[in-house]
Amino acid sequence: MKLVVQSLLNRRFVASLTVLAIALSVALILSVERLRYSARTSFANSASGVDLIIAPRGNDVQILLATLFGVGSTGTGMSGDVVDLLEDMPGVAWTVPLMQGDNHKGFPVIGTSESYFEHFKHSRGEALTFAQGTPFADPRSAVIGAEVAERLGYGLGMEIVNAHGAGSVALEVHDEAPFQVTGILARTNTAVDRMVFVSLQGFEEIHAEAEAHPADPLAAHTGEDHVENGVNGVVPAQVNAAYVGLSNRTAVLGVQRAIATYTREPLSAVMPNVALLQLWSITGTAESALRVMSLAVVVASMIGMVVMLSAALEARRREFAILRSVGASPRDVVLMIVTEALLVTASGITLGLLIFWGAILLADPILSTQFGVTLGNQMLGTSEAALLLTILCFGGLASLLPAWRVYRMTLADGLTTKL
Amino acid sequence: MLQNTCFTVEAGERVLLRGPSGSGKTTLMAAISGVIEIPIGTVSVAGQDIGALPASKRDRFRADHMGLIFQVFNLVPWLSAVDNILLPCRYSKRRRERIAGPLDMEAHRLMAALGLDPDTLGASQASALSVGQQQRVAAARALIGAPDVILADEPTSALDPETKASFMQLLSQQAQDSGAALLMVSHDEGLDRHFDRVVEMSELSGVEA
Numbered sequence: 173m174k175l176v177v178q179s180l181l182n183r184r185f186v187a188s189l190t191v192l193a194i195a196l197s198v199a200l201i202l203s204v205e206r207l208r209y210s211a212r213t214s215f216a217n218s219a220s221g222v223d224l225i226i227a228p229r230g231n232d233v234q235i236l237l238a239t240l241f242g243v244g245s246t247g248t249g250m251s252g253d254v255v256d257l258l259e260d261m262p263g264v265a266w267t268v269p270l271m272q273g274d275n276h277k278g279f280p281v282i283g284t285s286e287s288y289f290e291h292f293k294h295s296r297g298e299a300l301t302f303a304q305g306t307p308f309a310d311p312r313s314a315v316i317g318a319e320v321a322e323r324l325g326y327g328l329g330m331e332i333v334n335a336h337g338a339g340s341v342a343l344e345v346h347d348e349a350p351f352q353v354t355g356i357l358a359r360t361n362t363a364v365d366r367m368v369f370v371s372l373q374g375f376e377e378i379h380a381e382a383e384a385h386p387a388d389p390l391a392a393h394t395g396e397d398h399v400e401n402g403v404n405g406v407v408p409a410q411v412n413a414a415y416v417g418l419s420n421r422t423a424v425l426g427v428q429r430a431i432a433t434y435t436r437e438p439l440s441a442v443m444p445n446v447a448l449l450q451l452w453s454i455t456g457t458a459e460s461a462l463r464v465m466s467l468a469v470v471v472a473s474m475i476g477m478v479v480m481l482s483a484a485l486e487a488r489r490r491e492f493a494i495l496r497s498v499g500a501s502p503r504d505v506v507l508m509i510v511t512e513a514l515l516v517t518a519s520g521i522t523l524g525l526l527i528f529w530g531a532i533l534l535a536d537p538i539l540s541t542q543f544g545v546t547l548g549n550q551m552l553g554t555s556e557a558a559l560l561l562t563i564l565c566f567g568g569l570a571s572l573l574p575a576w577r578v579y580r581m582t583l584a585d586g587l588t589t590k591l
Numbered sequence: 592m593l594q595n596t597c598f599t600v601e602a603g604e605r606v607l608l609r610g611p612s613g614s615g616k617t618t619l620m621a622a623i624s625g626v627i628e629i630p631i632g633t634v635s636v637a638g639q640d641i642g643a644l645p646a647s648k649r650d651r652f653r654a655d656h657m658g659l660i661f662q663v664f665n666l667v668p669w670l671s672a673v674d675n676i677l678l679p680c681r682y683s684k685r686r687r688e689r690i691a692g693p694l695d696m697e698a699h700r701l702m703a704a705l706g707l708d709p710d711t712l713g714a715s716q717a718s719a720l721s722v723g724q725q726q727r728v729a730a731a732r733a734l735i736g737a738p739d740v741i742l743a744d745e746p747t748s749a750l751d752p753e754t755k756a757s758f759m760q761l762l763s764q765q766a767q768d769s770g771a772a773l774l775m776v777s778h779d780e781g782l783d784r785h786f787d788r789v790v791e792m793s794e795l796s797g798v799e800a
Contacts, residue, residue: 175670175681182669490664496626497661498732499654499682501647 176511179491183484187516190473190480194520197473198563199527201466202556206532207539208459209555210547212452215241218362219444221293223424226250226258226431227413229438233454236447238272239413241363242280245272249410250437258416261430263423266291268415271375271408274334279320281334281368283375289315291417294362304328305355311373314351319365321356328353332368334378349378376408416441470563474570477516481509481574485581492582502582509575510568517567521560525552598790602739605763605773607782610792616776620744623774624657625649637739654683658733658771660743660762665729666717672724673698673713676732686736701731704768705761723754730762734769741766743775747782759785 180187218240227235228250237243255269268291271283282288286307289300305328307315314332326332331350351370359365418424424443431441492505536547552560600606610616621627623634623641626649631642637656644652653659658679666675676698680687690697699709705727717725726746733741743762747755763785766773775786783789 178669178674491667494665494667495678496650497624497653497659498678499650501650503647504650504682 176508176515179508180512180515183480186480186484190477190516191519191523193473193476194470194517194563194567195523195527197466197469198521198524198560199531201463201470201559202524202528203531203535204462204466205556205559206528206547206553208463209553210539214362215448215451216445217295217360218364219448220296221291221298221417222415222444223418223421224416224427225413225442225444225447226254226416227440227442229440232440232442232447233451235413235440235442236444236451239270239415240444242272242282242367246412249412250439252409252411254434254437254439255411255414258414258427261423261427263418263420263426264416265419266417268292268417269372269408269411270413270415271372272412274336274375274378276320276332276334276368277324279317279366279368281370281375283370283372285372288369288415289357292364292415294360294364298360300360300364301358303356303358305353307355308369308371308374309354311371311377312349312351313354313371313374315355315357315369316353317357317365317367317369318359320368326353326356328356334368334370349374372408372411470566473520474517474563474566477513477567478570478573480516481513481571482577485574485578489581489585492578493585496582496585502579505582506575506579509578510571513571513574514564514568517564520567521563525560600740600772600774603767603770603772604788605766605786606775607786607789608774608776608792609778609789610776611778616778616792617744620659620742620776624659624742625653651683654679655685656739658735658738658741660726660729660733660741660746662745663722663725663749665732666720666725668716668718670717671714672702672707672717672720672728673709675717675728676701676735678732679735679738683736686738689736697735698731701734701765702728704765705731706757707731722749723751723758726750726758727761730758730765734765734771737769738771740772740774743773743777745777745779746775747777747779755779755782 219236222240225235225239227239227246228248230246234244235246238246249271252269255267258264258267266287268284268288270288272280274281274283289302289307292300294300302315303318303321305315307313316326316332320326330353332353333350351374357364416427418427428441428443431439492500495505495508496502532547539547608616608619618627622629623636625641625644628646629642631640634641636652639652639656641649641652666672667678670678673695677694680690680694687694699713702709702713707724707727712720712724717728720728726749729746733743741762746762747758750758759782763773773786775782776792
């Protein structure tokens with residue numbers, strides 16, 4: 173072992189380059205895997221408590237992304253009557269109306285009723301809890317997610333102003349209609365953390381002027397009738413979507429059929445988990461490509477190590493002959509090469525882990541703000557550890573090639589030291 | 592103690608095997624040290640038939656009972672002089688156990704006995720030593736742990752005449768002190784006085800070259 177270390181130190185330049193190559197490849201593949209896994213868990217956790225999403229007819233994935241993740245929008249609105257209708261359907265336990273289209277400093281603003289905080293479940297059935305404050309007290313109340321509070325440094329009682337549009341560029345600021353933060357949600361590690369919730373009434377009021385000239389002239393517009401009712405959960409004339417929770421899972425098909433055949437306006441009933449699968453099948457190709465690429469980089473770094481070991485063999489013939497003369501068997505020499513490879517791979521993996529952890533620390537805040545995806549503070553998952561172990565074994569295996577050459581070489585050379 | 596069909600070296604005896612290059616000296620060394628495959632019953636060292644041992648046992652046996660010195664390139668260049676000297680102790684428990692006291696001390700003692708200053712040269716990398724110094728380090732390595740026989744393959748050919756004489760003097764002396772037999776092959780004339788006996792290669796018939 174000491175011999176191996178000293179031998180590597182003697183070639184420290186090439187050896188450290190090889191270690192660096194392995195480290196980078198390890199960091200890359202770990203990051204890709206972690207990102208993939210985190211994105212999937214985060215999305216699945218966000219979607220876990222809703223049985224159906226009802227929205228104006230559109231692409232399932234688009235509806236899913238817009239409602240549960242606040243990415244993009246559902247486009248047109250649908251009549252608030254639909255929500256009332258849904259409530260009366262057999263098997264429906266609860267409905268939560270949603271209004272969208274505004275943002276607060278890039279965070280999506282959702283207009284909803286108090287039932288949202290009651291019924292919305294995340295991460296396999298966990299209810300939302302308030303870290304501070306309460307749900308809406310009056311139409312000008314706002315509830316913010318943990319990420320929003322943390323990033324923007326908001327506390328209870330702060331006044332916030334929303335802007336029209338979905339991006340962080342404020343096209344039209346509703347500064348005439350500020351909201352007051354009355355509640356901050358506990359962290360969920362889902363998209364909810366980066367959302368701002370206001371009451372339906374409040375959301376509608378700030379658009380009262382803008383909606384005097386509705387974008388869709390065919391859409392029913394009777395908002396004024398409902399504005400007074402506001403906080404008490406009465407649905408306004410027009411909403412963007414609604415979450416539906418079922419008391420009986422088997423009712424899902426009945427509700428879907430009813431929605432699909434609803435004649436007054438075209439609607440979609442999206443099952444979040446099904447839509448997620450569609451989303452994964454879309455992103456799957458890119459994911460696979462990314463994985464294959466990072467695997468290829470690992471393989472390349474391993475080849476680099478084999479090249480390093482093999483290239484040094486010729487120059488080390490003399491060294492091996494000397495070791496043979498003092499009693500090393502060809503097996504000892506082979507063992508030296510394999511140990512060298514394992515040592516280089518292990519150092520590479522260790523350095524790669526450090527790079528990976530550093531990258532997580534740097535990227536986590538950005539990813540969770542921008543996409544609501546949390547990489548997690550887990551140092552090393554079991555599957556990741558298994559991956560690293562595989563790489564280590566692969567390193568050992570790869571070294572068998574130069575080791576086999578050195579075995580034949582030592583047998584052929586014997587004690588001949590003339591070169 | 593070391594013999595084939597027609598050639599025997601007694602324990603502690605110092606023998607010079609002389610012959611021109613190409614007469615099979617190096618092959619003989621390889622055969623005795625067990626690096627190449629040889630027929631059963633051709634070479635035995637310390638009572639052990641080398642040809643009868645499997646390859647891995649031969650490596651162990653070589654580490655335990657023999658010290659080897661070559662013409663040039665005797666040392667692992669990136670190891671220090673002391674680490675080079677101690678190499679056999681890595682592979683041979685027997686030689687390690689034959690050393691009383693710390694291994695480093697023994698390496699230093701041998702260096703001093705062979706005319707090398709252990710304090711200044713002990714820690715220096717082998718590649719930084721002169722050829723003469725390297726050969727002395729190689730001799731110390733062959734001697735450490737008192738093996739039964741020291742095989743030297745033209746160890747003086749790279750040395751200048753004065754160094755040659757002093758090297759032979761010290762090697763011969765140390766071999767005698769440790770009780771090891773010394774078998775050296777060389778084409779060099781004028782080394783006879785350091786040996787108990789001189790054998791010409793041409794006199795040997797049982798050695799396959």
